[in-house]
Amino acid sequence: MIPVTKPFLPPQNDYIKYVNQIWQRNWLTNNGPLVNELELKLKDFLNLEHLLFTANGTIAIQMAIKALNLSGEIITTPFSYVATTSSIVWENCTPVFADIDPKRLTISPEKIEPLITNKTTAILATHVYGIPCHIEEIEAIAQKHNVKVIYDAAHAFGTTYKGHSLLNYGDISTLSTHATKLFHTIEGGAVVTKNPDLLKKLAYLRNFGHDGPDKFNGVGINGKNSEFHAAMGLVNLGYVGKILEKRKSASKYYDNWLLDKSLLRPEIPKHTNYNYAYYPIIFNSEEQTMVVFNELQKYEIFTRRYFYPSLSGLGYVAGNETPICDDIAKRVLCLPLYYDLSDSEVDLICRIIIRTLKYN
Ligand SMILES: Cc1ncc(COP(=O)(O)O)c(C=O)c1O
Known part of the structure:
Protein backbone atom coordinates (compact mmCIF):
# COMPACT_ATOMS: atom_id res chain seq x y z
CA MET A 1 0.00 0.00 0.00
CA ILE A 2 1.28 3.45 -0.87
CA PRO A 3 -0.62 6.23 0.96
CA VAL A 4 -0.80 9.76 -0.38
CA THR A 5 1.03 10.97 2.71
CA LYS A 6 2.63 9.51 5.81
CA PRO A 7 3.46 11.51 8.93
CA PHE A 8 7.18 11.77 9.68
CA LEU A 9 8.02 9.98 12.93
CA PRO A 10 11.41 10.71 14.48
CA PRO A 11 13.33 8.08 16.48
CA GLN A 12 11.16 7.33 19.52
CA ASN A 13 13.98 7.95 21.99
CA ASP A 14 14.38 11.55 20.81
CA TYR A 15 10.77 12.17 21.81
CA ILE A 16 11.01 10.26 25.08
CA LYS A 17 13.83 12.53 26.26
CA TYR A 18 11.39 15.45 26.11
CA VAL A 19 8.58 13.41 27.65
CA ASN A 20 10.87 12.67 30.61
CA GLN A 21 11.31 16.42 31.09
CA ILE A 22 7.53 16.85 31.08
CA TRP A 23 7.21 14.18 33.79
CA GLN A 24 9.89 15.85 35.89
CA ARG A 25 8.20 19.24 35.70
CA ASN A 26 4.61 18.03 35.79
CA TRP A 27 3.78 20.95 33.48
CA LEU A 28 1.63 19.73 30.62
CA THR A 29 0.07 22.78 29.01
CA ASN A 30 -0.66 26.52 29.47
CA ASN A 31 2.33 28.17 27.86
CA GLY A 32 4.92 25.76 29.25
CA PRO A 33 8.69 25.82 28.75
CA LEU A 34 8.65 23.51 25.72
CA VAL A 35 6.04 25.68 23.98
CA ASN A 36 8.26 28.70 24.62
CA GLU A 37 11.34 26.86 23.41
CA LEU A 38 9.56 25.75 20.24
CA GLU A 39 8.36 29.30 19.53
CA LEU A 40 11.89 30.66 19.90
CA LYS A 41 13.41 27.94 17.73
CA LEU A 42 10.76 28.33 15.03
CA LYS A 43 11.29 32.08 14.93
CA ASP A 44 14.99 31.49 14.63
CA PHE A 45 14.68 28.76 11.97
CA LEU A 46 12.21 30.74 9.86
CA ASN A 47 13.73 34.14 10.65
CA LEU A 48 10.47 35.64 11.93
CA GLU A 49 9.83 38.45 14.38
CA HIS A 50 6.79 37.14 16.27
CA LEU A 51 5.15 33.73 16.32
CA LEU A 52 2.64 32.07 18.63
CA PHE A 53 2.16 28.31 18.63
CA THR A 54 -1.54 27.41 18.46
CA ALA A 55 -3.74 24.34 18.83
CA ASN A 56 -4.10 23.97 15.05
CA GLY A 57 -4.03 25.88 11.79
CA THR A 58 -7.79 26.47 11.71
CA ILE A 59 -7.96 28.28 15.03
CA ALA A 60 -4.95 30.30 13.84
CA ILE A 61 -7.03 31.64 10.91
CA GLN A 62 -9.99 32.33 13.19
CA MET A 63 -7.76 34.19 15.66
CA ALA A 64 -6.27 36.21 12.79
CA ILE A 65 -9.71 37.30 11.60
CA LYS A 66 -10.69 38.21 15.16
CA ALA A 67 -7.44 40.07 15.91
CA LEU A 68 -7.89 42.24 12.83
CA ASN A 69 -11.50 42.97 13.82
CA LEU A 70 -12.77 41.90 10.42
CA SER A 71 -16.41 42.04 9.46
CA GLY A 72 -18.42 42.12 6.21
CA GLU A 73 -16.76 40.62 3.15
CA ILE A 74 -13.42 38.87 2.90
CA ILE A 75 -12.06 38.17 -0.58
CA THR A 76 -10.58 34.71 -0.67
CA THR A 77 -9.44 31.85 -2.86
CA PRO A 78 -11.72 29.00 -3.90
CA PHE A 79 -8.69 26.70 -4.27
CA SER A 80 -7.65 25.74 -0.76
CA TYR A 81 -8.61 23.42 2.04
CA VAL A 82 -12.12 23.97 3.41
CA ALA A 83 -10.72 25.51 6.63
CA THR A 84 -9.84 28.71 4.75
CA THR A 85 -13.48 29.36 3.86
CA SER A 86 -15.11 27.80 6.90
CA SER A 87 -13.06 30.03 9.21
CA ILE A 88 -14.42 33.13 7.45
CA VAL A 89 -17.99 31.90 7.85
CA TRP A 90 -17.30 30.82 11.46
CA GLU A 91 -16.23 34.39 12.23
CA ASN A 92 -19.51 35.70 10.80
CA CYS A 93 -17.92 37.20 7.72
CA THR A 94 -18.88 36.56 4.11
CA PRO A 95 -16.39 34.89 1.77
CA VAL A 96 -16.24 36.41 -1.71
CA PHE A 97 -14.31 34.20 -4.11
CA ALA A 98 -11.80 35.57 -6.58
CA ASP A 99 -10.78 33.06 -9.24
CA ILE A 100 -7.25 31.67 -9.38
CA ASP A 101 -4.24 32.15 -11.60
CA PRO A 102 -4.31 29.03 -13.83
CA LYS A 103 -0.51 28.74 -13.68
CA ARG A 104 0.29 29.29 -10.02
CA LEU A 105 -3.11 28.13 -8.70
CA THR A 106 -3.12 30.90 -6.09
CA ILE A 107 -5.68 33.73 -6.03
CA SER A 108 -5.48 35.94 -9.12
CA PRO A 109 -4.80 39.60 -8.26
CA GLU A 110 -6.72 40.80 -11.36
CA LYS A 111 -9.80 39.01 -10.10
CA ILE A 112 -9.55 40.57 -6.64
CA GLU A 113 -9.91 44.26 -7.42
CA PRO A 114 -13.29 44.16 -9.23
CA LEU A 115 -14.75 42.32 -6.22
CA ILE A 116 -13.84 45.02 -3.69
CA THR A 117 -16.87 46.83 -2.26
CA ASN A 118 -17.37 49.14 0.69
CA LYS A 119 -18.00 46.02 2.77
CA THR A 120 -14.62 44.43 2.00
CA THR A 121 -12.34 44.34 5.03
CA ALA A 122 -9.63 41.87 4.00
CA ILE A 123 -8.06 39.49 1.53
CA LEU A 124 -7.45 35.96 2.80
CA ALA A 125 -5.19 34.17 0.34
CA THR A 126 -3.61 30.71 0.49
CA HIS A 127 -0.05 29.90 -0.58
CA VAL A 128 -1.50 26.72 -1.96
CA TYR A 129 0.86 23.69 -1.98
CA GLY A 130 3.47 26.07 -0.51
CA ILE A 131 3.57 28.18 -3.73
CA PRO A 132 3.81 31.95 -3.09
CA CYS A 133 0.77 34.06 -3.94
CA HIS A 134 1.32 37.22 -6.04
CA ILE A 135 2.50 38.96 -2.89
CA GLU A 136 3.44 42.39 -4.31
CA GLU A 137 0.21 42.76 -6.30
CA ILE A 138 -1.93 41.71 -3.34
CA GLU A 139 -0.07 44.13 -1.08
CA ALA A 140 -0.63 46.98 -3.58
CA ILE A 141 -4.39 46.26 -3.82
CA ALA A 142 -4.67 46.04 -0.03
CA GLN A 143 -2.92 49.40 0.43
CA LYS A 144 -4.95 51.11 -2.27
CA HIS A 145 -8.25 49.98 -0.77
CA ASN A 146 -7.18 50.01 2.86
CA VAL A 147 -7.98 46.37 3.55
CA LYS A 148 -6.01 43.82 5.59
CA VAL A 149 -4.17 40.77 4.27
CA ILE A 150 -4.11 37.36 5.92
CA TYR A 151 -2.12 34.56 4.35
CA ASP A 152 -3.20 31.03 5.01
CA ALA A 153 0.33 29.68 4.93
CA ALA A 154 -0.68 26.23 6.20
CA HIS A 155 1.46 24.61 3.47
CA ALA A 156 4.25 27.14 3.44
CA PHE A 157 6.75 25.92 6.05
CA GLY A 158 10.18 26.04 4.45
CA THR A 159 9.31 28.01 1.30
CA THR A 160 11.14 31.31 0.99
CA TYR A 161 10.26 34.14 -1.37
CA LYS A 162 12.84 36.84 -2.05
CA GLY A 163 14.90 35.46 0.79
CA HIS A 164 12.16 35.55 3.44
CA SER A 165 9.94 32.81 4.79
CA LEU A 166 6.47 33.02 3.24
CA LEU A 167 5.20 33.38 6.79
CA ASN A 168 6.78 36.80 6.90
CA TYR A 169 4.19 38.43 4.63
CA GLY A 170 0.74 39.97 5.15
CA ASP A 171 -0.69 41.51 8.33
CA ILE A 172 -0.90 38.01 9.76
CA SER A 173 0.18 34.65 8.35
CA THR A 174 -1.10 31.37 9.71
CA LEU A 175 0.60 27.99 9.70
CA SER A 176 -0.62 24.43 10.20
CA THR A 177 1.66 21.87 11.81
CA HIS A 178 -0.82 19.04 11.48
CA ALA A 179 0.60 15.50 11.24
CA THR A 180 0.31 15.51 7.44
CA LYS A 181 2.42 18.64 7.03
CA LEU A 182 6.13 18.42 6.22
CA PHE A 183 6.99 19.93 9.60
CA HIS A 184 4.50 18.73 12.19
CA THR A 185 3.64 18.76 15.88
CA ILE A 186 0.91 16.06 15.57
CA GLU A 187 -1.78 18.77 15.83
CA GLY A 188 -0.79 22.41 15.84
CA GLY A 189 -0.31 25.66 14.02
CA ALA A 190 0.91 29.19 14.46
CA VAL A 191 0.06 32.83 13.96
CA VAL A 192 2.82 35.07 12.69
CA THR A 193 2.94 38.86 12.54
CA LYS A 194 5.49 41.64 12.43
CA ASN A 195 3.21 43.98 14.38
CA PRO A 196 3.80 43.90 18.18
CA ASP A 197 0.30 45.25 18.94
CA LEU A 198 -1.28 42.48 16.90
CA LEU A 199 0.96 39.98 18.65
CA LYS A 200 -0.39 41.17 22.01
CA LYS A 201 -3.97 40.85 20.82
CA LEU A 202 -3.31 37.38 19.44
CA ALA A 203 -1.74 36.32 22.73
CA TYR A 204 -4.87 37.41 24.65
CA LEU A 205 -7.12 35.72 22.10
CA ARG A 206 -5.18 32.46 22.38
CA ASN A 207 -5.67 32.30 26.15
CA PHE A 208 -9.38 33.09 26.75
CA GLY A 209 -8.58 36.82 26.93
CA HIS A 210 -6.86 36.31 30.31
CA ASP A 211 -4.95 39.33 31.56
CA GLY A 212 -3.85 37.78 34.83
CA PRO A 213 -5.86 35.19 36.77
CA ASP A 214 -9.06 37.22 37.24
CA LYS A 215 -8.95 40.00 34.64
CA PHE A 216 -9.91 39.72 30.99
CA ASN A 217 -8.85 41.72 27.98
CA GLY A 218 -11.96 41.11 25.89
CA VAL A 219 -13.23 37.89 24.46
CA GLY A 220 -10.83 35.02 23.87
CA ILE A 221 -10.72 31.35 23.01
CA ASN A 222 -8.61 28.35 23.89
CA GLY A 223 -6.06 28.40 21.07
CA LYS A 224 -3.17 27.06 23.18
CA ASN A 225 -1.15 23.96 22.51
CA SER A 226 0.49 21.46 24.87
CA GLU A 227 3.99 20.50 25.96
CA PHE A 228 3.61 17.11 24.25
CA HIS A 229 2.87 18.74 20.90
CA ALA A 230 5.70 21.22 21.37
CA ALA A 231 8.05 18.32 22.16
CA MET A 232 7.22 16.65 18.83
CA GLY A 233 7.94 19.95 17.09
CA LEU A 234 11.27 20.38 18.87
CA VAL A 235 12.34 16.90 17.81
CA ASN A 236 11.07 17.24 14.24
CA LEU A 237 12.78 20.59 13.79
CA GLY A 238 16.08 18.69 13.96
CA TYR A 239 15.04 16.62 10.95
C1 LIG B 1 -4.72 25.37 3.29
C2 LIG B 1 -5.07 24.90 4.66
N1 LIG B 1 -5.57 25.78 5.55
C3 LIG B 1 -5.89 25.43 6.80
C4 LIG B 1 -5.72 24.14 7.24
C5 LIG B 1 -6.14 23.78 8.63
O1 LIG B 1 -5.08 23.37 9.42
P1 LIG B 1 -5.33 22.39 10.67
O2 LIG B 1 -5.64 21.04 10.12
O3 LIG B 1 -4.02 22.44 11.40
O4 LIG B 1 -6.45 22.96 11.46
C6 LIG B 1 -5.19 23.18 6.38
C7 LIG B 1 -5.01 21.81 6.88
O5 LIG B 1 -4.96 20.83 6.30
C8 LIG B 1 -4.87 23.55 5.04
O6 LIG B 1 -4.41 22.67 4.16
Whole structure:
Protein backbone atom coordinates (compact mmCIF):
# COMPACT_ATOMS: atom_id res chain seq x y z
CA MET A 1 0.00 0.00 0.00
CA ILE A 2 1.28 3.45 -0.87
CA PRO A 3 -0.62 6.23 0.96
CA VAL A 4 -0.80 9.76 -0.38
CA THR A 5 1.03 10.97 2.71
CA LYS A 6 2.63 9.51 5.81
CA PRO A 7 3.46 11.51 8.93
CA PHE A 8 7.18 11.77 9.68
CA LEU A 9 8.02 9.98 12.93
CA PRO A 10 11.41 10.71 14.48
CA PRO A 11 13.33 8.08 16.48
CA GLN A 12 11.16 7.33 19.52
CA ASN A 13 13.98 7.95 21.99
CA ASP A 14 14.38 11.55 20.81
CA TYR A 15 10.77 12.17 21.81
CA ILE A 16 11.01 10.26 25.08
CA LYS A 17 13.83 12.53 26.26
CA TYR A 18 11.39 15.45 26.11
CA VAL A 19 8.58 13.41 27.65
CA ASN A 20 10.87 12.67 30.61
CA GLN A 21 11.31 16.42 31.09
CA ILE A 22 7.53 16.85 31.08
CA TRP A 23 7.21 14.18 33.79
CA GLN A 24 9.89 15.85 35.89
CA ARG A 25 8.20 19.24 35.70
CA ASN A 26 4.61 18.03 35.79
CA TRP A 27 3.78 20.95 33.48
CA LEU A 28 1.63 19.73 30.62
CA THR A 29 0.07 22.78 29.01
CA ASN A 30 -0.66 26.52 29.47
CA ASN A 31 2.33 28.17 27.86
CA GLY A 32 4.92 25.76 29.25
CA PRO A 33 8.69 25.82 28.75
CA LEU A 34 8.65 23.51 25.72
CA VAL A 35 6.04 25.68 23.98
CA ASN A 36 8.26 28.70 24.62
CA GLU A 37 11.34 26.86 23.41
CA LEU A 38 9.56 25.75 20.24
CA GLU A 39 8.36 29.30 19.53
CA LEU A 40 11.89 30.66 19.90
CA LYS A 41 13.41 27.94 17.73
CA LEU A 42 10.76 28.33 15.03
CA LYS A 43 11.29 32.08 14.93
CA ASP A 44 14.99 31.49 14.63
CA PHE A 45 14.68 28.76 11.97
CA LEU A 46 12.21 30.74 9.86
CA ASN A 47 13.73 34.14 10.65
CA LEU A 48 10.47 35.64 11.93
CA GLU A 49 9.83 38.45 14.38
CA HIS A 50 6.79 37.14 16.27
CA LEU A 51 5.15 33.73 16.32
CA LEU A 52 2.64 32.07 18.63
CA PHE A 53 2.16 28.31 18.63
CA THR A 54 -1.54 27.41 18.46
CA ALA A 55 -3.74 24.34 18.83
CA ASN A 56 -4.10 23.97 15.05
CA GLY A 57 -4.03 25.88 11.79
CA THR A 58 -7.79 26.47 11.71
CA ILE A 59 -7.96 28.28 15.03
CA ALA A 60 -4.95 30.30 13.84
CA ILE A 61 -7.03 31.64 10.91
CA GLN A 62 -9.99 32.33 13.19
CA MET A 63 -7.76 34.19 15.66
CA ALA A 64 -6.27 36.21 12.79
CA ILE A 65 -9.71 37.30 11.60
CA LYS A 66 -10.69 38.21 15.16
CA ALA A 67 -7.44 40.07 15.91
CA LEU A 68 -7.89 42.24 12.83
CA ASN A 69 -11.50 42.97 13.82
CA LEU A 70 -12.77 41.90 10.42
CA SER A 71 -16.41 42.04 9.46
CA GLY A 72 -18.42 42.12 6.21
CA GLU A 73 -16.76 40.62 3.15
CA ILE A 74 -13.42 38.87 2.90
CA ILE A 75 -12.06 38.17 -0.58
CA THR A 76 -10.58 34.71 -0.67
CA THR A 77 -9.44 31.85 -2.86
CA PRO A 78 -11.72 29.00 -3.90
CA PHE A 79 -8.69 26.70 -4.27
CA SER A 80 -7.65 25.74 -0.76
CA TYR A 81 -8.61 23.42 2.04
CA VAL A 82 -12.12 23.97 3.41
CA ALA A 83 -10.72 25.51 6.63
CA THR A 84 -9.84 28.71 4.75
CA THR A 85 -13.48 29.36 3.86
CA SER A 86 -15.11 27.80 6.90
CA SER A 87 -13.06 30.03 9.21
CA ILE A 88 -14.42 33.13 7.45
CA VAL A 89 -17.99 31.90 7.85
CA TRP A 90 -17.30 30.82 11.46
CA GLU A 91 -16.23 34.39 12.23
CA ASN A 92 -19.51 35.70 10.80
CA CYS A 93 -17.92 37.20 7.72
CA THR A 94 -18.88 36.56 4.11
CA PRO A 95 -16.39 34.89 1.77
CA VAL A 96 -16.24 36.41 -1.71
CA PHE A 97 -14.31 34.20 -4.11
CA ALA A 98 -11.80 35.57 -6.58
CA ASP A 99 -10.78 33.06 -9.24
CA ILE A 100 -7.25 31.67 -9.38
CA ASP A 101 -4.24 32.15 -11.60
CA PRO A 102 -4.31 29.03 -13.83
CA LYS A 103 -0.51 28.74 -13.68
CA ARG A 104 0.29 29.29 -10.02
CA LEU A 105 -3.11 28.13 -8.70
CA THR A 106 -3.12 30.90 -6.09
CA ILE A 107 -5.68 33.73 -6.03
CA SER A 108 -5.48 35.94 -9.12
CA PRO A 109 -4.80 39.60 -8.26
CA GLU A 110 -6.72 40.80 -11.36
CA LYS A 111 -9.80 39.01 -10.10
CA ILE A 112 -9.55 40.57 -6.64
CA GLU A 113 -9.91 44.26 -7.42
CA PRO A 114 -13.29 44.16 -9.23
CA LEU A 115 -14.75 42.32 -6.22
CA ILE A 116 -13.84 45.02 -3.69
CA THR A 117 -16.87 46.83 -2.26
CA ASN A 118 -17.37 49.14 0.69
CA LYS A 119 -18.00 46.02 2.77
CA THR A 120 -14.62 44.43 2.00
CA THR A 121 -12.34 44.34 5.03
CA ALA A 122 -9.63 41.87 4.00
CA ILE A 123 -8.06 39.49 1.53
CA LEU A 124 -7.45 35.96 2.80
CA ALA A 125 -5.19 34.17 0.34
CA THR A 126 -3.61 30.71 0.49
CA HIS A 127 -0.05 29.90 -0.58
CA VAL A 128 -1.50 26.72 -1.96
CA TYR A 129 0.86 23.69 -1.98
CA GLY A 130 3.47 26.07 -0.51
CA ILE A 131 3.57 28.18 -3.73
CA PRO A 132 3.81 31.95 -3.09
CA CYS A 133 0.77 34.06 -3.94
CA HIS A 134 1.32 37.22 -6.04
CA ILE A 135 2.50 38.96 -2.89
CA GLU A 136 3.44 42.39 -4.31
CA GLU A 137 0.21 42.76 -6.30
CA ILE A 138 -1.93 41.71 -3.34
CA GLU A 139 -0.07 44.13 -1.08
CA ALA A 140 -0.63 46.98 -3.58
CA ILE A 141 -4.39 46.26 -3.82
CA ALA A 142 -4.67 46.04 -0.03
CA GLN A 143 -2.92 49.40 0.43
CA LYS A 144 -4.95 51.11 -2.27
CA HIS A 145 -8.25 49.98 -0.77
CA ASN A 146 -7.18 50.01 2.86
CA VAL A 147 -7.98 46.37 3.55
CA LYS A 148 -6.01 43.82 5.59
CA VAL A 149 -4.17 40.77 4.27
CA ILE A 150 -4.11 37.36 5.92
CA TYR A 151 -2.12 34.56 4.35
CA ASP A 152 -3.20 31.03 5.01
CA ALA A 153 0.33 29.68 4.93
CA ALA A 154 -0.68 26.23 6.20
CA HIS A 155 1.46 24.61 3.47
CA ALA A 156 4.25 27.14 3.44
CA PHE A 157 6.75 25.92 6.05
CA GLY A 158 10.18 26.04 4.45
CA THR A 159 9.31 28.01 1.30
CA THR A 160 11.14 31.31 0.99
CA TYR A 161 10.26 34.14 -1.37
CA LYS A 162 12.84 36.84 -2.05
CA GLY A 163 14.90 35.46 0.79
CA HIS A 164 12.16 35.55 3.44
CA SER A 165 9.94 32.81 4.79
CA LEU A 166 6.47 33.02 3.24
CA LEU A 167 5.20 33.38 6.79
CA ASN A 168 6.78 36.80 6.90
CA TYR A 169 4.19 38.43 4.63
CA GLY A 170 0.74 39.97 5.15
CA ASP A 171 -0.69 41.51 8.33
CA ILE A 172 -0.90 38.01 9.76
CA SER A 173 0.18 34.65 8.35
CA THR A 174 -1.10 31.37 9.71
CA LEU A 175 0.60 27.99 9.70
CA SER A 176 -0.62 24.43 10.20
CA THR A 177 1.66 21.87 11.81
CA HIS A 178 -0.82 19.04 11.48
CA ALA A 179 0.60 15.50 11.24
CA THR A 180 0.31 15.51 7.44
CA LYS A 181 2.42 18.64 7.03
CA LEU A 182 6.13 18.42 6.22
CA PHE A 183 6.99 19.93 9.60
CA HIS A 184 4.50 18.73 12.19
CA THR A 185 3.64 18.76 15.88
CA ILE A 186 0.91 16.06 15.57
CA GLU A 187 -1.78 18.77 15.83
CA GLY A 188 -0.79 22.41 15.84
CA GLY A 189 -0.31 25.66 14.02
CA ALA A 190 0.91 29.19 14.46
CA VAL A 191 0.06 32.83 13.96
CA VAL A 192 2.82 35.07 12.69
CA THR A 193 2.94 38.86 12.54
CA LYS A 194 5.49 41.64 12.43
CA ASN A 195 3.21 43.98 14.38
CA PRO A 196 3.80 43.90 18.18
CA ASP A 197 0.30 45.25 18.94
CA LEU A 198 -1.28 42.48 16.90
CA LEU A 199 0.96 39.98 18.65
CA LYS A 200 -0.39 41.17 22.01
CA LYS A 201 -3.97 40.85 20.82
CA LEU A 202 -3.31 37.38 19.44
CA ALA A 203 -1.74 36.32 22.73
CA TYR A 204 -4.87 37.41 24.65
CA LEU A 205 -7.12 35.72 22.10
CA ARG A 206 -5.18 32.46 22.38
CA ASN A 207 -5.67 32.30 26.15
CA PHE A 208 -9.38 33.09 26.75
CA GLY A 209 -8.58 36.82 26.93
CA HIS A 210 -6.86 36.31 30.31
CA ASP A 211 -4.95 39.33 31.56
CA GLY A 212 -3.85 37.78 34.83
CA PRO A 213 -5.86 35.19 36.77
CA ASP A 214 -9.06 37.22 37.24
CA LYS A 215 -8.95 40.00 34.64
CA PHE A 216 -9.91 39.72 30.99
CA ASN A 217 -8.85 41.72 27.98
CA GLY A 218 -11.96 41.11 25.89
CA VAL A 219 -13.23 37.89 24.46
CA GLY A 220 -10.83 35.02 23.87
CA ILE A 221 -10.72 31.35 23.01
CA ASN A 222 -8.61 28.35 23.89
CA GLY A 223 -6.06 28.40 21.07
CA LYS A 224 -3.17 27.06 23.18
CA ASN A 225 -1.15 23.96 22.51
CA SER A 226 0.49 21.46 24.87
CA GLU A 227 3.99 20.50 25.96
CA PHE A 228 3.61 17.11 24.25
CA HIS A 229 2.87 18.74 20.90
CA ALA A 230 5.70 21.22 21.37
CA ALA A 231 8.05 18.32 22.16
CA MET A 232 7.22 16.65 18.83
CA GLY A 233 7.94 19.95 17.09
CA LEU A 234 11.27 20.38 18.87
CA VAL A 235 12.34 16.90 17.81
CA ASN A 236 11.07 17.24 14.24
CA LEU A 237 12.78 20.59 13.79
CA GLY A 238 16.08 18.69 13.96
CA TYR A 239 15.04 16.62 10.95
CA VAL A 240 13.35 19.27 8.84
CA GLY A 241 16.41 19.95 6.69
CA LYS A 242 16.55 16.27 5.69
CA ILE A 243 12.77 16.20 5.18
CA LEU A 244 12.91 19.18 2.80
CA GLU A 245 15.79 17.61 0.85
CA LYS A 246 14.01 14.29 0.55
CA ARG A 247 10.81 15.87 -0.74
CA LYS A 248 12.77 17.82 -3.30
CA SER A 249 14.57 14.76 -4.62
CA ALA A 250 11.36 12.67 -4.75
CA SER A 251 9.60 15.52 -6.62
CA LYS A 252 12.46 15.79 -9.13
CA TYR A 253 12.32 12.03 -9.58
CA TYR A 254 8.58 12.30 -10.39
CA ASP A 255 9.39 15.15 -12.79
CA ASN A 256 11.80 12.92 -14.73
CA TRP A 257 8.99 10.49 -15.38
CA LEU A 258 6.07 12.83 -15.92
CA LEU A 259 7.13 16.24 -17.16
CA ASP A 260 6.98 15.51 -20.88
CA LYS A 261 3.67 13.66 -20.73
CA SER A 262 1.44 16.63 -21.62
CA LEU A 263 0.39 16.95 -17.99
CA LEU A 264 0.48 20.29 -16.22
CA ARG A 265 2.40 21.20 -13.11
CA PRO A 266 1.89 24.45 -11.19
CA GLU A 267 4.42 27.15 -11.92
CA ILE A 268 6.75 28.16 -9.11
CA PRO A 269 7.45 31.91 -9.30
CA LYS A 270 10.93 33.36 -9.62
CA HIS A 271 12.83 34.20 -6.42
CA THR A 272 11.23 31.20 -4.70
CA ASN A 273 13.00 28.49 -2.79
CA TYR A 274 10.19 25.95 -2.86
CA ASN A 275 9.41 23.44 -0.09
CA TYR A 276 7.93 20.64 -2.28
CA ALA A 277 5.06 20.29 0.17
CA TYR A 278 2.91 18.35 -2.33
CA TYR A 279 3.18 16.80 -5.78
CA PRO A 280 0.06 18.02 -7.60
CA ILE A 281 -0.43 17.15 -11.25
CA ILE A 282 -3.15 18.40 -13.57
CA PHE A 283 -4.59 15.98 -16.10
CA ASN A 284 -6.32 16.88 -19.37
CA SER A 285 -9.88 16.10 -18.31
CA GLU A 286 -11.83 15.00 -15.25
CA GLU A 287 -12.42 11.67 -16.96
CA GLN A 288 -8.69 11.08 -17.43
CA THR A 289 -8.06 12.15 -13.82
CA MET A 290 -10.55 9.64 -12.48
CA VAL A 291 -9.30 6.80 -14.69
CA VAL A 292 -5.78 7.34 -13.28
CA PHE A 293 -7.12 7.72 -9.72
CA ASN A 294 -9.06 4.42 -9.98
CA GLU A 295 -6.29 2.53 -11.74
CA LEU A 296 -3.77 3.47 -9.04
CA GLN A 297 -6.24 2.47 -6.37
CA LYS A 298 -6.42 -1.04 -7.84
CA TYR A 299 -2.75 -1.34 -6.86
CA GLU A 300 -3.46 0.16 -3.43
CA ILE A 301 -1.79 3.42 -4.41
CA PHE A 302 -3.74 6.33 -2.99
CA THR A 303 -3.78 9.79 -4.54
CA ARG A 304 -5.95 12.65 -3.39
CA ARG A 305 -8.23 15.06 -5.22
CA TYR A 306 -6.63 17.90 -3.34
CA PHE A 307 -8.37 20.41 -3.67
CA TYR A 308 -11.74 19.27 -4.87
CA PRO A 309 -14.40 20.55 -4.96
CA SER A 310 -13.87 24.25 -5.53
CA LEU A 311 -14.78 26.04 -2.27
CA SER A 312 -17.05 28.46 -4.14
CA GLY A 313 -19.44 25.49 -4.50
CA LEU A 314 -19.75 24.79 -0.76
CA GLY A 315 -23.36 24.43 0.31
CA TYR A 316 -23.15 27.10 3.03
CA VAL A 317 -21.75 29.96 0.94
CA ALA A 318 -23.34 32.09 -1.74
CA GLY A 319 -20.47 31.28 -4.07
CA ASN A 320 -19.77 33.52 -7.02
CA GLU A 321 -18.44 32.09 -10.29
CA THR A 322 -14.86 30.79 -10.39
CA PRO A 323 -14.64 28.85 -13.67
CA ILE A 324 -10.84 28.45 -13.70
CA CYS A 325 -10.79 26.96 -10.23
CA ASP A 326 -13.83 24.77 -10.93
CA ASP A 327 -12.07 23.34 -13.96
CA ILE A 328 -8.68 22.76 -12.33
CA ALA A 329 -10.19 21.29 -9.15
CA LYS A 330 -11.76 18.57 -11.31
CA ARG A 331 -8.45 17.69 -12.97
CA VAL A 332 -5.92 17.77 -10.18
CA LEU A 333 -4.46 14.88 -8.20
CA CYS A 334 -1.80 14.98 -5.52
CA LEU A 335 0.51 12.00 -5.90
CA PRO A 336 2.07 10.22 -2.90
CA LEU A 337 4.85 12.27 -1.32
CA TYR A 338 6.43 11.66 2.06
CA TYR A 339 9.80 11.28 3.74
CA ASP A 340 10.46 7.60 3.12
CA LEU A 341 8.81 7.27 -0.29
CA SER A 342 11.31 5.25 -2.32
CA ASP A 343 12.42 5.69 -5.93
CA SER A 344 11.06 2.23 -6.75
CA GLU A 345 7.64 3.28 -5.41
CA VAL A 346 7.74 6.39 -7.61
CA ASP A 347 8.76 4.14 -10.55
CA LEU A 348 5.73 1.95 -9.94
CA ILE A 349 3.32 4.91 -9.58
CA CYS A 350 4.61 6.58 -12.76
CA ARG A 351 4.60 3.39 -14.84
CA ILE A 352 0.94 2.87 -13.96
CA ILE A 353 0.09 6.50 -14.76
CA ILE A 354 1.90 6.43 -18.11
CA ARG A 355 0.39 3.11 -19.11
CA THR A 356 -3.09 4.35 -18.15
CA LEU A 357 -2.66 7.58 -20.14
CA LYS A 358 -1.54 5.60 -23.19
CA TYR A 359 -4.71 3.52 -23.29
CA ASN A 360 -7.22 6.22 -22.31
C1 LIG B 1 -4.72 25.37 3.29
C2 LIG B 1 -5.07 24.90 4.66
N1 LIG B 1 -5.57 25.78 5.55
C3 LIG B 1 -5.89 25.43 6.80
C4 LIG B 1 -5.72 24.14 7.24
C5 LIG B 1 -6.14 23.78 8.63
O1 LIG B 1 -5.08 23.37 9.42
P1 LIG B 1 -5.33 22.39 10.67
O2 LIG B 1 -5.64 21.04 10.12
O3 LIG B 1 -4.02 22.44 11.40
O4 LIG B 1 -6.45 22.96 11.46
C6 LIG B 1 -5.19 23.18 6.38
C7 LIG B 1 -5.01 21.81 6.88
O5 LIG B 1 -4.96 20.83 6.30
C8 LIG B 1 -4.87 23.55 5.04
O6 LIG B 1 -4.41 22.67 4.16
